Amino acid sequence: MPGVDLSVLGTPLRPPTRIHGGFANRVYRLDTDEGSYAVKELNLTNRRWRYRAEDVFRFERAAFAAGIPMPEPIAVDPRTLVHRWVDGERVPEEPVAPAYAFEVGEILARLHALAIAWDPEPADEPTPRDWPALAARATATSRPWAGELAARVEVFQTIADFVDGCVRPGPVVLTHSDVQPWNLLARDGRPVLLDWELSGLLDLSGELGSTALGLAKGPGFDDVRPTVFRAVLDGYVAGGGRLPPSGPSWFAYVIAGWLGHTRTNVLRCLTGVEAITGPELALSDEIARAGICGLPELFSRRRDLEALLP
Template sequence: MRRVHGGFANRMYRLDTDQGSFAVKELNLVDRRSTYRAEDVLMFERAAFAAGIPMPEPVSASSHTLVHRWVEGQKVPEAPVPAPFAFEIGEILARLHALDVEWPHASIEDPTPRDWPELAERAAATGQPWAEELASHVQTFLAIARFVDTCERPGPVVLTHRDVQPWNLLARDGRPVLLDWELSGMLDLSGELGSTALSLAKGPGFDSIEPTIFRRVLDGYVAEGGTLPPAGPSWFVYMIGGWLGHTRWNILRCLAGAEASTGPDLALSHESARAGIRGLPDMFGRLPELEALLG
């Protein structure tokens, strides 16, 4: 079994056996940001796999380890995807949302943390390389937290993957394969569609958004029988809120000053923290421009 580097939250290994190859994911047990419901996620994955959703076959799941069949494919770069690829992702989401799977957990969100001034002070005191940038954006991060807590979600709420991003996709013969299901759960539909369509329509920043690719995701969703929710900022609040939480989590990992025994490498946490500190204020400032994609 050998480690495959690059995971943003957990650690991945490839296990080659006489019964085939498997992806073995060691879940982060040190500072997990939310409860992982292993049995329920596995049930959802098995239903999706049985329905023909392109994904690795789920083998087993526990509170600390996930096992799937290994799938060969090409990594999807953080760049606008081809139009047929975007369209098929929309179709996949519609099929996924139509599955009849019971999910026994209500979607309960805790208030967004507002400790950004304290984090900036700690970053400066410990000499973090991004401390000055964080200090300059404290008020913006507080405004983002208020937006995440107060933005109205129009519904409906669907059981879904919740993290369809380029780094959770493979391309196999030019078609998508959906990986990394551990964040599955209930989510406002607009948040799922907005996060997915935007992530597939842009490069690393927000200067290269392709509106036609954004729309192709939605076109695929409608073509497969899905109904689009009303336009508004709710389409982007889930992506902003998720990125805010991910940035804060990585900042706390960096402030600890030592690499944890599970989860991402410390160097990757620094990279993720800096990316969020720079990228989130930019995204938040472009909300009107992003909402225009829905028109």
């Protein structure tokens, strides 16, 4: 594994163990005579935006010092992150308990209250609209989801229009930006927040809508629990936060994020070459198909989801 000098973590007890299942990066567990660590090899080859490793690490250190439940950040360089290993139960992709959701809302309020300096990023470029060309390439290279993408090209163009045209009301907060079941553990039934690489400035409505929806539903959208959704918001208010105005912006961030994530994995698959970082090609195929099928369904239900808002 390249990057941080791991010898400073102690004498290894065994070779690092690959932890499979990551959607973007590769993680290894390293056990030494001084403790256990999660060593993350960052995928820098096809990110959708510049990764600010030092800034994210500084934000993590401040959050950890403030008592946010998370793994202790240990070391960083441009390609590698090291955290102290935390044992806990993985949170399945299904509605969580309302008490758990409430505590996640409280954690977000505490996180947003931290006074951390952060230089803004340059203005976002227009959302790519090359879906017809991607569908044609997928058909020519016989990707397993090519027909499904070709049938949904117009929908993806409409989604891109929505992402660019949706007004975000603010305020903008410095935050984790990806509080979802796959980035959470349950330790003694309480949340632990993992994987901070997407941290940055984000419209508050997008953060709350994405988090509340992710914790209130299962893999699809047939079982969205209003009590869990509202528990996140109630926890946020109890933690000292103020809710932004209701509207479509609450779901613009999750739609935009899924759109970009889908496109990134479509592009990885179209090369037909196994990359040395990030998800394996087979997993990228699964991610691409999930987005191609699932994102249009989410987009079609956004009006119903707005009924969950206060």
